[in-house]
Amino acid sequence: MDEGAEGIEELTAEQYRTLIEETSDVVSIVDEDGTIRYQSPGSFHIKGWSRTAMMGENILEYIHPDDQKRVQQALEALAAGKEFDEEVEYRLRREDGEYIWLATTGEAPGPDSPIDGIITTSRNITERKETEQKLKSQRDDLELLNQVVRHDIRNDLQVVSTYAELLEDHVDEEGRDHLQRLTESNKQAVELTITARDLTNVILRSDSDLERVPLAPAIDGQVSELRSSHPEAAYNIDDSIDGHAVLADDMLDTIFRNLLKNAVQHNDKDRPKVSIDASADAETVTVRVADNGPGVPDEQKDVIFGKEEKGLDSEGTGIGLYLVRELVTGYGGDVWVEDRENAPGAVFVLELQRAD
Helix, strand or coil: CCCCCCCCCCCCHHHHHHHHHHCCCEEEEECCCCEEEEECCCHHHHHCCCCCCCCCCEHHHHECCCCHHHHHHHHHHHHCCCCCCCCEEEEEECCCCCEEEEEEEEECCCCCCCCCCEEEEEEECHHHHHHHHHHHHHHHHHHHHHHHHHHHHHHHHHHHHHHHHHHHHHCCHHHHHHHHHHHHHHHHHHHHHHHHHHHHHHHHCCCCCCEEEEHHHHHHHHHHHHHHHCCCCEEEECHHHCCCEEEECCCHHHHHHHHHHHHHHCCCCCCCEEEEEEEECCCEEEEEEEECCCCCCHHHCCCCCCCCCCCCCCCCCCCHHHHHHHHHHHCCCEEEEEECCCCCCEEEEEEEEECC
């Protein structure tokens, strides 16, 4: 007896037969050409045909034309004694004419086996395939919406911005106030399109491999953009940022854009001040983004990264920090907020995996 096999019950032939007949999957025996020699009783519940209705028939005749070649190749490989460990997914026509999705594995017994043919085990995966198709359709719709936001709407907003600038010398004082309001609303609309783009990219992104991404370019680029849109703020990038790289992807910029924008927009000072520094150990790089704003109350520190959480009642979409958390978590890192030491303001701390 094998080590650890004590207590394992050896099944009789009758028990094996009962096990096959009671299983929820369909166990079949087919020839190399696909002719069905045996089907377990579960055939009716899975395939929609009685166990005898398909006996002597070729399984390929019941398979969707687009899937026949894939199934035939699997049968030929098994018959030739080649290993075929992957499940074969295909559509099979039921008696009512509808197609269902099956996932089938197969094995060709050796020459000493009493079974002459290929043994297959099939299970119904129709629900899973329908869910996959629905998700694909939703992703396609979301990608289309993303293209509309990135191109059509952004182009229209650029037209509004251009004509607003042209009107500056053609309005009186009262009109200038309205024009200022128009310009600010247009800027916020542009911010919304950027946020919508980032959110869509987060939803659509696949589990791609992370790569080495230097910190300095990602931070410098976002600070440069903010200097143009928020010239009233002061930014200090510490030299400690230089030379560090983390495991991330092309959306690392999005993290710093939202953190830096948050530090300025949620700031109650006439001259917001933002500072960024970094430190590292053998495994992680820690980035600290500090501001001189009102800080984050303790009761909000745990929820400020939630979806639709505005944190402080100021401008913004309310999902920027949510995007930060989703991205950082996807990178295998962590993010949290602290109080500044001996000064008003908040410090957003990023802990990312270090890339050598």
